[in-house]
Amino acid sequence: MRLFERVPNFDFMGPRRMALAFSALLIVASLASIIVRGLNLGIDFTGGVILEFAYEADADLEQIRTSLTDFGFSEAEVQNFGGPTEVLVRIPPLSEGVNTDDIGQQIEARLRQDDSSATLQLAEIVDAEVGEDLTEQGGLAMLFALILIFGYVMLRFRWKFAAGAIAALVHDVILTVGFFSITALTFDLSTLAAVLAVIGYSLNDTIVVYDRIRENFRIIRRGTPVDVVNKSINQTLARTIITGLTTLLVLIALLFLGGEAVAAFSIALIVGIVVGTYSSIYVASAAALLLNVSQQDLIPVKIEEVDSMP
Numbered sequence: 001m002r003l004f005e006r007v008p009n010f011d012f013m014g015p016r017r018m019a020l021a022f023s024a025l026l027i028v029a030s031l032a033s034i035i036v037r038g039l040n041l042g043i044d045f046t047g048g049v050i051l052e053f054a055y056e057a058d059a060d061l062e063q064i065r066t067s068l069t070d071f072g073f074s075e076a077e078v079q080n081f082g083g084p085t086e087v088l089v090r091i092p093p094l095s096e097g098v099n100t101d102d103i104g105q106q107i108e109a110r111l112r113q114d115d116s117s118a119t120l121q122l123a124e125i126v127d128a129e130v131g132e133d134l135t136e137q138g139g140l141a142m143l144f145a146l147i148l149i150f151g152y153v154m155l156r157f158r159w160k161f162a163a164g165a166i167a168a169l170v171h172d173v174i175l176t177v178g179f180f181s182i183t184a185l186t187f188d189l190s191t192l193a194a195v196l197a198v199i200g201y202s203l204n205d206t207i208v209v210y211d212r213i214r215e216n217f218r219i220i221r222r223g224t225p226v227d228v229v230n231k232s233i234n235q236t237l238a239r240t241i242i243t244g245l246t247t248l249l250v251l252i253a254l255l256f257l258g259g260e261a262v263a264a265f266s267i268a269l270i271v272g273i274v275v276g277t278y279s280s281i282y283v284a285s286a287a288a289l290l291l292n293v294s295q296q297d298l299i300p301v302k303i304e305e306v307d308s309m310p
Contacts, residue, residue, distance in 0.1 A: 029182075041186075057117070163288075
């Protein structure tokens with residue numbers, strides 16, 4: 001599929017310093033929100049009670065939320081899972097000594113007042129200590145992923161490109177998590193999985209651009225590094241647009257048709273893909289130029305063999 005009749009000639013690297021300053025501003029704003037406001041962590045991280053209910057007909061989620069609020073659980077999360085007749089209720093941590101089964105039966109009795117078909121299928125408690133372990137393990141997983149990616153890119157290219165790739169990935173993670181902090185959307189395990197998926201998507205996009213830059217550095221002898229990077233981005237632009245748009249179409253469909261259970265996951269990926277596409281051009285490539293990447297960084301030095309014979 002051809003998106004352009006000929007390779008475009010956009011000057012992507014012209015405003016690179018302005019783009020880096022803009023990204024730095026967004027990172028500062030995101031970090032400030034994460035530090036000051038924090039994240040609206042889901043029960044997966046904070047602990048609490050999870051209840052599953054089944055109905056004979058489609059469940060009225062708004063009515064269920066109203067009933068739970070009147071019953072004293074105004075912070076309960078209500079969403080469909082599996083189908084419109086199945087409802088998942090998440091309740092924040094209860095005080096010590098409260099029996100989970102009793103709470104489940106009391107809520108079931110309250111919901112039966114609105115719909116007699118409401119049936120409690122499952123009641124389980126998520127320990128807060130488990131949530132802390134998940135938070136720690138999630139952070140370590142992200143840290144190890146970045147370290148391994150740095151090593152991979154450094155071996156495949158050079159350290160200047162590795163630094164640019166890591167800068168882009170850190171940029172994507174901070175902005176995606178910052179978006180959830182600013183909007184106060186629930187950050188749960190599915191969102192964390194989406195953030196890790198964003199790292200993979202953004203890295204793939206960056207590697208495609210880096211491959212073309214390396215190839216052009218070996219072909220173009222007289223162009224400046226800025227010219228080579230610009231040409232490389234323009235050559236991969238059609239691929240970047242098509243890949244990004246097709247992925248976004250799937251995620252938008254998932255957001256509107258997949259229900260509340262996958263809404264946060266979809267939003268995190270949508271934000272991450274938009275940010276990741278931007279960062280592969282204006283962070284990864286611009287950072288490599290900022291580190292004065294040149295043709296010599298990609299062409300191995302030839303070692304001349306010295307004949308020991310006279």
